[in-house]
Each structure stands twice: as C-alpha cells, then as structure tokens.
Amino acid sequence: xxxxxxxxxxxxxxxxxxxxxxxxxxxxxxxxxxxxxxxxxxxxxxxxxxxxxxxxxxxxxxxxxxxxxxxxxxxxxxxxxxxxxxxxxxxxxxxxxxxxxxxxxxxxxxxxxxxxxxxxxxx
Numbered sequence: 001x002x003x004x005x006x007x008x009x010x011x012x013x014x015x016x017x018x019x020x021x022x023x024x025x026x027x028x029x030x031x032x033x034x035x036x037x038x039x040x041x042x043x044x045x046x047x048x049x050x051x052x053x054x055x056x057x058x059x060x061x062x063x064x065x066x067x068x069x070x071x072x073x074x075x076x077x078x079x080x081x082x083x084x085x086x087x088x089x090x091x092x093x094x095x096x097x098x099x100x101x102x103x104x105x106x107x108x109x110x111x112x113x114x115x116x117x118x119x120x121x122x123x
Contacts, residue, residue: 004058005073008049010092012042012078013085035079042078046070084120088113 016038020028027033050067053060060066078085095109 008074009077012045014089042074043071046074087116
C-alpha cells in the first residue's frame, strides 16, 4: 500500500510541475498557493485511484476509509518530501526519454534514485 501511495505522490508532483508551466510567476512564488494546489491534486489523484483502481488491476475496495487513507497518505508524502519526489520524477522522466530516444545507463539512474532516497531519509 505504501508503494502505491508513493507512486501516486510522484505522479502528483509531476502534475503540479506540469501545471506550474502555465501559471504566472506571481502565483508560483506564493508557497501557500502552491501547497494548496499540490494538496488539492494529491486528494484528487488519490480519490481517482481508489475509485478506478479495479480497472487497472488493483483490488482496493472504494470505501470511505480507503479514500481517506490514500488521500491523507498522498498529501502527507507530497507536503513533506516534495523536493525528493521531484528528483525522482525527473529521474524517471529521464530514464523514459533515454529508453525511447537512445541507450540508457540503468545502473547510473538506479544509483541516482537510491542516493536521493537515502539522502532524504538520513536528513
């Protein structure tokens, strides 16, 4: 379950970064607005996942406790570890780009991900 929430959190960070490209600079500079935006996206993505999970092969019942659990988990991870999740998101995007564009150094990419997670956990 934690892995699923972690993946949802990485997806939320990617979505927030995508939306940031279309926001004016005055909005991007306000931390309260960006935190609210990422919180809202976290809840929306988590609730969407719980509602539609059976269509993608999961077996999570769409009950109120599951909606709350996944939403709170996603919001908590995104709000506490945004920078780390962003680095992981960038590493995943880079790996996917290299996979479809040219050769990739799998060891280097996995080492970067492990190093990022290890550094964040040790802080």
